[in-house]
Structures are given as structure tokens and as C-alpha cells.
Amino acid sequence: MARFVITGGAGFIGSHLCDRLLSEGNEVVAVDNLITGSVNNLNLAYKSKNFTFLETDVSKGLEMINGKVDYVMHFASPASPVDYLEFPIETMLVGSAGTHNTLELARQNKATFMLASTSEVYGDPSIHPQNEGYWGNVNPIGLRSCYDEAKRYSEAMTMAYHRVYSVDTRILRIFNTYGPRMRVKDGRAVCNFICQAEQGENITIYGDGSQTRSFCYVDDLVIGIIKLIYSGENMPVNLGNPTELSILDLAKLVLEKIETKSQIVQKPLPEDDPKVRQPDITRAKNILEWEPVVPLDEGLVKTIDYFSKILKGD
């Protein structure tokens, strides 16, 4: 049995990761300050005797973690543009001090470390699709910079610990992911469109909706994450679903699946909103023998089912 520390363990992706690792017979310590995470996401994890939850801010230190740790997975951070705009300083601190603290925990324990990085390191990309060799196009002082630059810093810090202390590190660049346990008020396109349609509110398209994204179902992502942590690969790996579509088409797809009186309306495009995004997953395919298998149609149905229950108060 290996012992994992997962920061952001009460978050959308972190909580699915806790469940998967527990089901594979591991011990899991989830750490979260709950500014965007929720203990409700841990209902399944709590059923395991191998699970512990610590409510604390990773940016302030991890001295409370006792005993041997085999793996440290740093998933704590606001990740929706709405959230990181509300908490820009917390976002920068969890990416900087939080990454330093989690890397120290890994160094002291000779543990394997994984950083949950993001496709946002590529900014508004000038190459398409984005591969790991691309250095990105990020506005360092724009509204999104608190997230993008925090993650770029955290990647640099991770590589520094790898080079200086030989910590066995992983850098995972996560592209748009969706699925159960996203919050109703998360603010990202998939949850907004589903919740708006479920509640008969207008579907808000920012700009003309021609910007593209590529959406990966959370179960696919988690399988890739587990393969990566056990892989021995120290260089960044993109994980995401390469099926690309425009945001307008995403809204239409949601409307096809939910009976509603909602209409599509336009709102202003946020500053520095990337025009395109699609992962090049050649490295993940070659190194991890991984690629997503859940089609968007199927993943959306599962996600709609989740939100409709939550909105009914089930």
C-alpha cells in the first residue's frame, strides 16, 4: 500500500483522483482549504478507512503531515477563470508557496511529486494544436496572468527541484476537463451551459462563440493521471481530449440534450480569452499508451444527469 498526499483533494479533479487511488488499495491524505473545493466531493472517499482529510491552506505549510509519504500530487488551485479572478492572490500563492511546500514534502520523503499544470501555460496559442515543446503566448499582466504565470512558475520550480535535489517529478498539463462534481457556480462553459439550460435561463456565449476548446471527460483524465504518476516521465505531458469544437457548437450540443426554453445570447468576450485550444497528445499516447475513450456526447449526458440531480436538491 502506498501513501498519497493530494492537495486540492476536495476539488473536482482531486476528489476523483482520491476515489480512484483508494479503490486501488492505497492510503490517501487529501488536503484542501475549501475555497473552491467541497467536502461533499469526498462522500465516497470518507467510506474508506484509508482516507484522511485535512482542511488547511497548502500555501501556509504542510507541517501537519506526519509519517511516510510515497507520492505528493499538487492539485490545489482555483482553476475556473471566474474563481481565479475572484481569488488572484490566493491563486498566485498556491502556485508559488504551495508548490514550494509540496515539493519540500516530496524531497523530505524521497517521494514522487506530480504538479497539476495546465494548458493555460500556452496562453492564447500561436501554434495549433499545442504540443509540450511550445513555450506559449501569455500576457504577464493580464487578468488571467494570476493563474497562467502561477502555473508557469510552478513548472519552473518543479524542474528546479528535479535538477537540484533529483526529486522524481511529473508535470501534467491538463486541458479542459468536465464531469460530475463541477460546481453549479463554477463559471466554466460546460457547467454554465448545462445549468442555464436546466433552469431555463439564457445560454451565455462570450464573444461570437467561434473560439474553440477540446473537452475531456474526467474519468479519462484520471486514468491518464495514474498512468503518468507511475511512468517515470519527468518532462511535461499534455492530457486532454483532442476532439475540438467551437463554444457555439458546445452550446448547441447541450441544447439538443436538454428540453428547455433557453435561448443563446451573446456576452462580451473576457480579456485574453484564448481563441483556440486543442491538445497534441502524441507524447501521452507514446509514453503512457493513453488516449481518451469517452465521446463528448456520452460524457455530456453523464454530466447533465449529475447537474440535474444537484439542481433538484437530490
Ligand code: UDP
Ligand atoms: N464561455 C462562454 N460562456 C460561458 C462560459 C465560458 O462562452 O458562460 C467561453 C469562454 O469565454 C471560453 C470558453 O467558453 O472561450 C471556455 O471557457 P471556460 O471558462 O470553460 O474555460 P477556459 O478554457 O477559458 O479556461
